Amino acid sequence: MNQQNSKKTKSFNGGLKSAIAHNNSIKPNSELLNTLKISVPQFFEKDVYDENGILIKNGAFKIDKFLDDLKENNITESQDGYKLVFAGKDYARLQTGRQSETMIVPDVLHNSQKENENSNNIFITGDNLEALRHLQNAYAGKIKMIYIDPPYNTGKEFIYNDKFEFTDKQLKSALSYGDNGITRLKALHGKSSHSAWLTFMYSRLKFAQKLLTDNGGAIFISIDDNEQASLKLLMDDIFGEENFVAMFNWQTKKAAQGMTTENMIVNNHEYILVYAKQKNKFKFKGMKRNENNGFANPDNDPRGLWKRQYLQRLGQGLPVRTIIDPKTGNKFSFETPYTQEKLNSWIKENRIIFPNSQDKYPARKEFLLEYKNEQQLVTSLGLYPTKSTTEKLYKLFDGNKIFTNPKPDTLLMDLLSYITLSKDDIILDFFAGSGTTAHAILQLNAENFNNLKFILIQLNEPTNPNSDARKAGYNTIDEIARERIKRTAKKIKTEKKLALPKNFDAGFKHYRLVTPDVKMLDKIIEFDPESKRLFEIDMIDQFAYKKTKTTGLETLLTTWLINDGYQFDTKIETKIFDNYKSHYIKKSATLYLINLGWNTKALKILLNEISKNKLIVNTIIVYAYSFDFESMRELKTNIKINLKNPPKIIERY
Numbered sequence: 001m002n003q004q005n006s007k008k009t010k011s012f013n014g015g016l017k018s019a020i021a022h023n024n025s026i027k028p029n030s031e032l033l034n035t036l037k038i039s040v041p042q043f044f045e046k047d048v049y050d051e052n053g054i055l056i057k058n059g060a061f062k063i064d065k066f067l068d069d070l071k072e073n074n075i076t077e078s079q080d081g082y083k084l085v086f087a088g089k090d091y092a093r094l095q096t097g098r099q100s101e102t103m104i105v106p107d108v109l110h111n112s113q114k115e116n117e118n119s120n121n122i123f124i125t126g127d128n129l130e131a132l133r134h135l136q137n138a139y140a141g142k143i144k145m146i147y148i149d150p151p152y153n154t155g156k157e158f159i160y161n162d163k164f165e166f167t168d169k170q171l172k173s174a175l176s177y178g179d180n181g182i183t184r185l186k187a188l189h190g191k192s193s194h195s196a197w198l199t200f201m202y203s204r205l206k207f208a209q210k211l212l213t214d215n216g217g218a219i220f221i222s223i224d225d226n227e228q229a230s231l232k233l234l235m236d237d238i239f240g241e242e243n244f245v246a247m248f249n250w251q252t253k254k255a256a257q258g259m260t261t262e263n264m265i266v267n268n269h270e271y272i273l274v275y276a277k278q279k280n281k282f283k284f285k286g287m288k289r290n291e292n293n294g295f296a297n298p299d300n301d302p303r304g305l306w307k308r309q310y311l312q313r314l315g316q317g318l319p320v321r322t323i324i325d326p327k328t329g330n331k332f333s334f335e336t337p338y339t340q341e342k343l344n345s346w347i348k349e350n351r352i353i354f355p356n357s358q359d360k361y362p363a364r365k366e367f368l369l370e371y372k373n374e375q376q377l378v379t380s381l382g383l384y385p386t387k388s389t390t391e392k393l394y395k396l397f398d399g400n401k402i403f404t405n406p407k408p409d410t411l412l413m414d415l416l417s418y419i420t421l422s423k424d425d426i427i428l429d430f431f432a433g434s435g436t437t438a439h440a441i442l443q444l445n446a447e448n449f450n451n452l453k454f455i456l457i458q459l460n461e462p463t464n465p466n467s468d469a470r471k472a473g474y475n476t477i478d479e480i481a482r483e484r485i486k487r488t489a490k491k492i493k494t495e496k497k498l499a500l501p502k503n504f505d506a507g508f509k510h511y512r513l514v515t516p517d518v519k520m521l522d523k524i525i526e527f528d529p530e531s532k533r534l535f536e537i538d539m540i541d542q543f544a545y546k547k548t549k550t551t552g553l554e555t556l557l558t559t560w561l562i563n564d565g566y567q568f569d570t571k572i573e574t575k576i577f578d579n580y581k582s583h584y585i586k587k588s589a590t591l592y593l594i595n596l597g598w599n600t601k602a603l604k605i606l607l608n609e610i611s612k613n614k615l616i617v618n619t620i621i622v623y624a625y626s627f628d629f630e631s632m633r634e635l636k637t638n639i640k641i642n643l644k645n646p647p648k649i650i651e652r653y
Helices: 003-007 016-023 030-039 063-070 089-096 128-139 168-175 179-187 194-211 228-239 340-348 386-396 409-418 436-448 477-499 518-526 552-563 600-611 629-642
Strands: 055-057 103-106 122-125 145-148 218-223 244-251 269-276 306-310 320-324 331-335 363-367 380-383 426-429 453-458 509-514 573-577 580-585 590-593 619-623 648-652
Touching: 016 518, 016 648, 030 089, 089 194, 103 552, 122 477, 128 194, 128 426, 128 453, 128 509, 128 552, 145 194, 145 409, 194 218, 194 228, 218 228, 228 244, 228 269, 320 340, 386 409, 386 477, 409 436, 426 436, 436 453, 436 477, 453 477, 573 600, 600 629, 619 629, 629 648
Parallel strands: 122 453, 122 509, 145 218, 145 426, 244 380, 426 453, 590 619, 619 648
Antiparallel strands: 103 509, 218 269, 244 269, 306 363, 320 331, 573 580, 580 590
């Protein structure tokens, strides 16, 4: 970076160059300070900008004023000084302040297909840390439920291996580490220690917390014995102990199947840890009462499903009542909390189930229709055998064993049914694996006429070269997940036919995260916006992804829209000025000028439409590489002097 750029750093504006500059300047507390600046701006000095809108100096945090105001409130220091500390925490905190340096590449070939072109479901192939950085701009506070099944710390090195995003010099500057500290930090890379796993999870969970809605948002995390204790402490640190909801356990198999250990123990359970964004606004609605809760109707009673409620209550010193079976004349005497009148009325209503033998006790029919509330949840969720789920997936893929031990889709369906969801809520899974979460949502939408949307993120992790998945043609895990979604949707449509809701969304949009190559990044960093020379190459074309017939324009526009806070389903209009094609977001009156070919005639048409209120424009975002110096000067000057309320112009590099 040249001397001029080091003195004047652009504030982050969505461009790749400004993201790189931003990432070079962050500290471990940057994310926290940015959060505080939004929440309590009164404790910050003003940011200082120059005449071109370039940030010269960040407003300092006035800690003396902050501490002074705290003294007036009920604030006490912890007596035991307890806090979670692990090697790599400062590095993980540093990661949470970074902006993504990847581009979001739409899979045009897939997305243009009939079942996908209007879909609101999203599948992102790429590093989930990078994806979460993108999503926080458009989906902060918009996700109702997050379910993740992260890689367990089984003693092996992580397949999902984070790259170090800083040079030694940057780490020394940002963390104030010496050489020994840098060496210890790098020693965590890809290892199976608790600290390495916590470092891996910390920044992802920080982003997850931001994405959840305040109104009933919650995260569900699958975990096993290896890290459940560490995860609980980490979640307390990030979400706060007061937002802990429950730790469920579920049974993975019926019997003690598996290798015998030296202690004669076979593990047959896993956990699901649940935290709310704000616990006071989150509530489980409980389980629906149905055949799965012990209700049945073996005698075809016209009153519907029922279950037995035994009348006998031993050991409580209750009154002894006597009733007579009207069919056999057998007498039954037993301790019970019910009155004689109530028992006699139930006999008349044919609600008492009399046993054949007098040494047993009668029961009452308890009908499902009598219950006004859902059944309370218990933390032991019961049996969800992974073996049967593997077999289900085996059948779905025509007899190919493409994925072992996937999470049961029935478990996900039940978890989703236990919480209060609106029809258009978004569910996020950023460790998508084989796509179980999408499978569960499609099934629920089809059965309950919901319209839940999913966002799935999965690394393009290679399948084992010797696996059945590779032999069947699946080179990466994300390919398996996407194919599972397609096959599940097809199976549902085949089985349900006319019973499906009209708006059933059986498709999904697919996007890839791609990092620009080093040569391109060098050109972006070295570009001098005040130079009069044109770029030697078409910078738009550098972002093309020819495998999916995606142009560079589509990649740039998609990335910018998400970084500007627009969701993937935002409606984009095309506006033509002379022969110049631009893109317009009506709800915010934002115009994107990305293409090459801007000229004076296009500018005149734009000015005319704005001045006559044919087009409302609040902001114009310009891809500066597509404009030479004179075109940019002409645009800014004429917008400023010819319009009463000129729109804001943002240049991106």
